[in-house]
Amino acid sequence: MNLAQALFMGLLQGATELFPISSLGHAVLVPSLLHWSFKQSDPSFVPFLVLLHLGTASALLVLYRRQWVEIIRGFVTAAIRGEMRTDSERLAMLLLVGTIPAAVLGVYLESRIKALFASPYEAAGFLIANGFLMLGFEALRRRTERRAALTNESRMDQEAHFTSAERISFRAAAVVGACQALAFLPGISRSGVTIGGGLLAGLRHEEAARFSFLLATPVILGAGIVEVPQLFSSGVPIAEYLGAAVLSGLAAYASARFLLRYFRSGRLDPYGWYCIAAGLASLALLHFDL
Amino acid sequence: MKSGPVAVGLGILGVICIVLAVLYAIGALQLFTSGPGNHYKHAILLIVLAVASFVAANFARPKIAS
Numbered sequence: 001m002n003l004a005q006a007l008f009m010g011l012l013q014g015a016t017e018l019f020p021i022s023s024l025g026h027a028v029l030v031p032s033l034l035h036w037s038f039k040q041s042d043p044s045f046v047p048f049l050v051l052l053h054l055g056t057a058s059a060l061l062v063l064y065r066r067q068w069v070e071i072i073r074g075f076v077t078a079a080i081r082g083e084m085r086t087d088s089e090r091l092a093m094l095l096l097v098g099t100i101p102a103a104v105l106g107v108y109l110e111s112r113i114k115a116l117f118a119s120p121y122e123a124a125g126f127l128i129a130n131g132f133l134m135l136g137f138e139a140l141r142r143r144t145e146r147r148a149a150l151t152n153e154s155r156m157d158q159e160a161h162f163t164s165a166e167r168i169s170f171r172a173a174a175v176v177g178a179c180q181a182l183a184f185l186p187g188i189s190r191s192g193v194t195i196g197g198g199l200l201a202g203l204r205h206e207e208a209a210r211f212s213f214l215l216a217t218p219v220i221l222g223a224g225i226v227e228v229p230q231l232f233s234s235g236v237p238i239a240e241y242l243g244a245a246v247l248s249g250l251a252a253y254a255s256a257r258f259l260l261r262y263f264r265s266g267r268l269d270p271y272g273w274y275c276i277a278a279g280l281a282s283l284a285l286l287h288f289d290l
Numbered sequence: 291m292k293s294g295p296v297a298v299g300l301g302i303l304g305v306i307c308i309v310l311a312v313l314y315a316i317g318a319l320q321l322f323t324s325g326p327g328n329h330y331k332h333a334i335l336l337i338v339l340a341v342a343s344f345v346a347a348n349f350a351r352p353k354i355a356s
Contacts, residue, residue, distance in 0.1 A: 079348060082348035082349050082351055083349070083353070096345070103338060104339075108322050222334070226330065226331045
């Protein structure tokens, strides 16, 4: 991988990690479509991915730095007291409950699943499935809005009838967390399934995105940190990879800011349609070897 | 749910997780791993699970009214 390719992959990873369009799917598909010779499943690619993930996680930590201080303080206080009294304490425990299923499934299943579904054809197929999932989540949300007779209200007013991340149930947090395991399939978006899960749990779109980003931070950071020793293996072009990681972090920060603003009134549908179109186009390009 | 037996059970679960974490870290346990060796990723996960168990145990412990 040359410098330009590394920087491009960094930008792609950072931009697609938080958008509900699957970073892994794009990282499998794009090099294949551009006829680049490296593969995500190649072990020599791991240090590169580690740094990109650390870049993305750093961006999320910077974005939510004050909240993370409150969450960590809330976690320690509630854990010692054995009782939750504030929103920060409840959010800290919800994030713990949501992170455990993803971490367990990640350690025991991730490498096996990724190895099984590493081909660009499968990534394109799962990208289409991801698109239908996003449309499905929004269809279910619209049904809830119709039942609550909210269809004539403005989008902002509709959203005001739903709740914040601190108010979801622990069972919902565990289910949303477990949904992250679906993202081991290249083409299925981690943020997409967690935002969608949050919508089903009754969160506002913006709050579902916030909960998704907060939930993603320990998982992405943890997955990156445990692989750090691989960075020190010989032959790793650390300077090039660091440049790509910085780009990844900047792109992730900009993406998160955009999405939080977008989801004040926006929906998942455009991303669903994009995934279906991109998946179909990729299948056609791969089939005809263009 | 406040219950003494549940709290004790969660505490024991936490201790088991720590023992398993040590076994994974020193390479004595190879269950669900890719092969022989030290499995720090599994060990870290089990430490996290142990912390979660102890926290849950403290939540489940019946509190004495002050």
